[in-house]
Amino acid sequence: MKFLRHVVAAVACVYLAGCASGAQVANMVNKGEQQQFPQEIQENLALSSVTGGEETNPAWTSEISDKAFSEAIKQSLVEQGLFSDDGNYQLAVEMVEIEQPLFGLDMTVTTTVKYTLTDKETGKVLFDETVNAPYTATVGDAFAGVKRLQLANEGSGRENIKGLLELLSKLDINADQISMVK
Known part of the structure; x- marks a missing residue:
């Protein structure tokens, strides 16, 4: 009987904890309102590289x-x-x-991402900026901690991309100089 209780308790723990899943693309895409961007970068911006992320180990924690x-x-x-x-224009x-927190009721994840935008023809760096973006997922968002962490990862990634888009909307490109509009 004691053994059966331990088995039931272990199964319940696994069920409540679940396996970790990585951040999902669809939940990180910024689908906010359309912004105004300099004409020079419209339909003219390519991704050159994305580095620094981690694959998720299902037995451990959610990653991006x-x-x-x-x-x-x-x-x-x-x-x-x-x-x-x-x-x-190449974006690295x-x-x-x-x-990320190890545990908690409210889980806040903060992503720090460096964005470097370069003119492919001239090699000139248009901007080299870092965006910090926190996002908190609560128990109301998901009961299981692994799911809450995944939601916090996705929210922080989405907020970070939103910060990138804000930087791009303030970019002032002209032949003489490149700056961020204040």
Whole structure:
């Protein structure tokens, strides 16, 4: 009888905890309102690289992979009319840090991502900016901790992409100088 209780308790723990799943592309895509961007980058921005992410180990914690974040950025750029496979402006993305809690009721994940935009023809760096984006998932969002962490990862990734789009909307490109509009 004691053994049976232990088995039932173990099965219940596995059921409540679940297996970790990586951040899903669809939940990181920024589908916010259409923004205004400089004419030069419209349908002229390509992703050159996305690095720094991690694959999820189902027995451990949810992570954001390079592939998922790359696709989420690409789809967000497409939504805004910026993406082109062979664009003159190359965007390199480096996930510098993904700060995650080990446990908790409310889980806040903060992504720190460095974005570097380069003019392919001249090699000139148009901007080299870092975006920090926190997002909190609560028990109301998901009861299971692994799911809450996944939601926090996805929300932080989406907020980070939103920060990138805000930077791109403030970009001022002209022949003499490149700056961020204040």
